[in-house]
Amino acid sequence: MATQERHDVGRGPAPTPLAWAGAVALGGLLFATPFLRYSPLLNRGEAHANHEARHGGQLGMVGDHHVEVRRRGGRIDVFVSDALRAPLRAERLAVSFDGADPVVLPWVGHRFSGPDQPARDVEVRVTVAGGAELATTFDFSESVE
Amino acid sequence: MESESKALDPIGVVLGLFGLGNLLNGAWMLADPPHWYVTLPAGVPDFGPLNEHFVRDIGAVFVVLGAALVYAAFRPRWRMPAIAGAGGFLVLHGVVHIIDTVRGLVGPEHWLIDIPGVYLPAVVIVVVGSWQRKNDTT
Numbered sequence: 001m002a003t004q005e006r007h008d009v010g011r012g013p014a015p016t017p018l019a020w021a022g023a024v025a026l027g028g029l030l031f032a033t034p035f036l037r038y039s040p041l042l043n044r045g046e047a048h049a050n051h052e053a054r055h056g057g058q059l060g061m062v063g064d065h066h067v068e069v070r071r072r073g074g075r076i077d078v079f080v081s082d083a084l085r086a087p088l089r090a091e092r093l094a095v096s097f098d099g100a101d102p103v104v105l106p107w108v109g110h111r112f113s114g115p116d117q118p119a120r121d122v123e124v125r126v127t128v129a130g131g132a133e134l135a136t137t138f139d140f141s142e143s144v145e
Numbered sequence: 146m147e148s149e150s151k152a153l154d155p156i157g158v159v160l161g162l163f164g165l166g167n168l169l170n171g172a173w174m175l176a177d178p179p180h181w182y183v184t185l186p187a188g189v190p191d192f193g194p195l196n197e198h199f200v201r202d203i204g205a206v207f208v209v210l211g212a213a214l215v216y217a218a219f220r221p222r223w224r225m226p227a228i229a230g231a232g233g234f235l236v237l238h239g240v241v242h243i244i245d246t247v248r249g250l251v252g253p254e255h256w257l258i259d260i261p262g263v264y265l266p267a268v269v270i271v272v273v274g275s276w277q278r279k280n281d282t283t
Contacts, residue, residue: 020155
């Protein structure tokens with residue numbers, strides 16, 4: 001009985017308003033920290049300090065942007081990020097397989113994605129903010145052979 | 146049949162809100178790993194390429210951890226076991242981040258980036274656990 005009472009809330013002096021305010025502030029901070037966009041406030045390192053593929057594809061550059069192309073399971077996925085590798089959504093993105101007519105890829109969640117086609121070279125044309133179109137070509141000859 | 150107060154006290158408020166945040170974060174990982182990977186403002190890609198399966202594995206941990214803390218917020222008898230479980234995970238999680246930053250897997254900017262989402266929760270859960278233990282023994 002004594003053990004049970006020891007755990008009951010409300011036993012002893014009532015919490016002060018300061019204790020409640022502190023609890024709400026601390027709890028709210030802990031609740032929000034995973035979702036706060038605090039990282040832009042911090043130094044994320046130097047531009048172009050990291051050129052590793054992050055999605056299992058090939059990484060290339062278009063202007064100051066990073067583009068990663070992943071071909072897997074019959075689909076081609078293209079991820080675009082800025083100079084600091086922060087993900088961004090380009091205004092428009094099209095791919096050309098072995099020099100054929102460009103195919104515009106739709107934005108699907110967090111990437112541009114569409115059906116893949118057999119090809120050694122994939123040209124990616126990215127329309128960035130301001131309307132400029134930048135292009136780069138990826139060589140997949142090793143993975144095709 | 147045991148009876149137990151379900152009213153919230155300040156420690157319950159902290160645990161409840163903290164648990165709710167972990168629940169949502171875990172649900173996000175389970176529902177859409179790629180979106181969580183690129184959107185969570187904690188530089189997750191700095192640690193390596195996306196592995197959807199492992200993100201879901203970790204999401205399962207966060208959901209259970211969050212649910213335990215929310216439950217414990219309203220059930221004081223369950224607080225110490227929940228805090229012990231959550232604290233064990235969060236402290237080890239923090240140690241892993243320290244090791245990976247020290248060995249250079251991620252850049253030194255992660256000492257700051259990881260404060261809000263990794264190091265602060267680990268410290269707070271230990272402090273809250275000591276408060277709860279003090280309450281239990283007085």
